[in-house]
Amino acid sequence: MSPKFVDRERKTKEIAQAALILFSQKGYAATSVGQIAKTAGIGKGTIYEYFKTKADIFIAALREWTDRFEKRLRKHLEDIENPIQKLHAIAEMNIELVDPLDSATAQLSLEFLQQSLLENGILFKRRYLLKQMHAGQCRMVADILLDGISKGLFRPEIARDAEKIAINLLAYFDGVRLHSITSENYFDLKEQAYFYLNNLIRSIQTSGSQLQTSN
Amino acid sequence: MSPKFVDRERKTKEIAQAALILFSQKGYAATSVGQIAKTAGIGKGTIYEYFKTKADIFIAALREWTDRFEKRLRKHLEDIENPIQKLHAIAEMNIELVDPLDSATAQLSLEFLQQSLLENGILFKRRYLLKQMHAGQCRMVADILLDGISKGLFRPEIARDAEKIAINLLAYFDGVRLHSITSENYFDLKEQAYFYLNNLIRSIQTSGSQLQTSN
DNA sequence: ATTATGACCGACTGATCGGTCATAATAAAA
DNA sequence: TTTTATTATGACCGATCAGTCGGTCATAAT
Numbered sequence: 001m002s003p004k005f006v007d008r009e010r011k012t013k014e015i016a017q018a019a020l021i022l023f024s025q026k027g028y029a030a031t032s033v034g035q036i037a038k039t040a041g042i043g044k045g046t047i048y049e050y051f052k053t054k055a056d057i058f059i060a061a062l063r064e065w066t067d068r069f070e071k072r073l074r075k076h077l078e079d080i081e082n083p084i085q086k087l088h089a090i091a092e093m094n095i096e097l098v099d100p101l102d103s104a105t106a107q108l109s110l111e112f113l114q115q116s117l118l119e120n121g122i123l124f125k126r127r128y129l130l131k132q133m134h135a136g137q138c139r140m141v142a143d144i145l146l147d148g149i150s151k152g153l154f155r156p157e158i159a160r161d162a163e164k165i166a167i168n169l170l171a172y173f174d175g176v177r178l179h180s181i182t183s184e185n186y187f188d189l190k191e192q193a194y195f196y197l198n199n200l201i202r203s204i205q206t207s208g209s210q211l212q213t214s215n
Numbered sequence: 216m217s218p219k220f221v222d223r224e225r226k227t228k229e230i231a232q233a234a235l236i237l238f239s240q241k242g243y244a245a246t247s248v249g250q251i252a253k254t255a256g257i258g259k260g261t262i263y264e265y266f267k268t269k270a271d272i273f274i275a276a277l278r279e280w281t282d283r284f285e286k287r288l289r290k291h292l293e294d295i296e297n298p299i300q301k302l303h304a305i306a307e308m309n310i311e312l313v314d315p316l317d318s319a320t321a322q323l324s325l326e327f328l329q330q331s332l333l334e335n336g337i338l339f340k341r342r343y344l345l346k347q348m349h350a351g352q353c354r355m356v357a358d359i360l361l362d363g364i365s366k367g368l369f370r371p372e373i374a375r376d377a378e379k380i381a382i383n384l385l386a387y388f389d390g391v392r393l394h395s396i397t398s399e400n401y402f403d404l405k406e407q408a409y410f411y412l413n414n415l416i417r418s419i420q421t422s423g424s425q426l427q428t429s430n
Numbered sequence: 431a432t433t434a435t436g437a438c439c440g441a442c443t444g445a446t447c448g449g450t451c452a453t454a455a456t457a458a459a460a
Numbered sequence: 461t462t463t464t465a466t467t468a469t470g471a472c473c474g475a476t477c478a479g480t481c482g483g484t485c486a487t488a489a490t
Contacts, residue, residue: 005487006437027333029244032477043439045480054478107332113397114325118242130397167394167402168410175390179382182328182345187382195383199414220457221467247447258469260450269448 012050015040016060023061024104028111028122033057055122058115059129065108066133073140083148084201087169090141091193094173098180098189106181109174134170141166145204154204165204172196227265230255231275238276239319243326243337248272270337273330274344280323281348288355298363299416302384305356306408309388313395313404321396324389349385356381360419369419380419387411 018040022031033054037044051057076093080086097105115121116130123129142162148154149162158165173193180189233255237246248269252259266272291308295301312320330336331345338344357377363369364377373380388408395404 025333026335027244027329029242030333030335033479034477037439044478045439045441046437048479049437052479107329110325110329110332113393114242114322114329116397117322117325118240118245120241120245127397127399134394134398164402164406164410168391168407171391171394171407172387172411173390174393175388176383176386178328178389178393179349179386182331182342183349184342187379191379192383192386195379196387199418203414203417248449249447252469259448260469260471261467263449264467267449 008050012060013064015042015047015050016057016064019057020061020064020108021104023058023111024108027107028058028115058122059126062108062112062123062129065105069105070136073137077140083144083151083153084205086144086147087141087197087201090144090169091173091197094177095189095193098177106177137170138163138166141169148204152206155206158204165200169197169200223265227275228279230257230262230265231272231279234272235276235279235323236319238273238326239323242322243273243330273337274341277323277327277344280320284320285351288352292355298359298366298368299420301359302356302412302416305359305384306388306412309392310404310408313392321392352385353378353381356384363419367421370421373419380415384412384415 015036019031019036022035022039025031033047034044036057037047040047047057051060073090073093076089077086080089112123112130115123116127118124142165145154145162145165146159149156149159176189176192176196180187180192230251234246234251237250237254240246248262249259251272252262255262262272266275288305288308291304292301295304327338327345330338331342333339357380360369360377360380361374364371364374391404391407391411395402395407
């Protein structure tokens with residue numbers, strides 16, 4: 001049945017995907033390599049043909065996750081021209097991320113943070129991963145802002161603060177997402193997101209513009 | 216009828232405090248009961264004279280932590296009359312919390328979140344603790360807003376949205392605090408906080424504008 | 431048919447952990 | 461001093477885990 005040569009890259013990815021599910025459900029510490037193997041439908045020993053340590057599995061799973069996230073974000077934005085609508089789209093994606101079906105994302109990002117911050121965490125020596133991810137998203141938002149300026153929607157004075165505003169926005173969405181999950185959606189995340197976003201847009205847009213309504 | 220006198224309550228607290236340090240440094244899973252005992256300067260068995268399980272130690276440590284937090288917040292606010300200044304004080308306390316000396320708080324709150332969200336987490340069945348804490352802070356902020364309305368500083372129409380706005384503010388500060396820690400303070404937290412806060416205040420205070428969110 | 435090799439596996443190992451328990455220490459009471 | 465109830469302890473236990481290893485299997489090359 002088994003071919004002599006296997007697509008190792010593909011299989012590595014499969015294992016990482018299986019691990020991703022477990023890590024997001026149970027966290028890193030409570031997920032055993034045996035369970036990962038079982039979920040992936042292979043023997044435990046085989047795991048170690050593809051990964052040196054459990055920590056390596058975690059890192060691969062994380063990369064899998066961030067890749068999907070990036071891809072999704074880009075897809076969400078690619079067809080939109082208007083910078084304000086782009087900001088709305090980002091808000092919407094953050095809202096989607098709280099979907100129970102997707103709550104894995106939140107738990108993963110908690111694990112990600114924790115492993116980066118704890119002195120004995122898997123990622124303590126690799127915090128650049130965290131920064132990389134933030135920096136990527138930050139630049140994306142900053143570019144939207146700059147685009148908005150060049151299109152006359154946002155005030156030119158904010159150009160040098162674009163990055164700061166981007167950080168502000170991303171930080172807000174991270175926070176509200178966490179609150180939404182921990183509160184089990186007792187508040188209206190959409191309403192919250194738009195309250196923030198509209199306050200923000202109002203403070204950066206050129207006088208005379210009107211609010212956009214969005215789905 | 217009292218052969219040996221020990222202040223059990225005090226000792227329980229001592230153990231919880233020792234545990235608090237370790238949990239915030241290494242996380243729950245990586246902290247062993249033996250280490251807690253050692254840190255507290257007692258034998259491992261003694262721990263179990265005061266706590267039934269490791270999870271109970273964690274919960275006690277958490278309570279210790281939230282108590283301090285509450286006390287600190289109240290002290291920060293008690294001498295301030297002006298609601299806008301009170302909001303500023305809350306911002307300032309959030310800034311203080313990122314102090315490296317205090318980064319334990321961030322890690323503790325991550326662990327708190329995670330143990331509440333993971334299905335096998337210690338607090339999964341006790342998520343009301345998380346909600347309690349949020350609700351307490353939320354009410355505190357909402358009260359400031361209502362006070363501001365009664366003092367003619369904020370628009371009366373926001374009264375019924377006070378809680379929502381409070382959530383918005385707390386979510387923002389949680390988010391920006393996390394970002395600040397993970398980014399190792401590469402951005403100016405104070406600037407960020409005030410950018411948010413000023414946008415918010417501008418949108419709720421009486422002078423001038425109307426404008427409620429579309430959507 | 432024989433051999434070589436990549437892929438796969440699960441029993442095993444050494445170590446750690448949470449929690450228990452028999453015993454010792456302590457200090458008030460008799 | 462002796463008694464007695466309480467408090468303290470660390471050796472100990474069963475469970476679990478990450479990682480290893482000897483060996484099997486299926487295919488490809490000869």
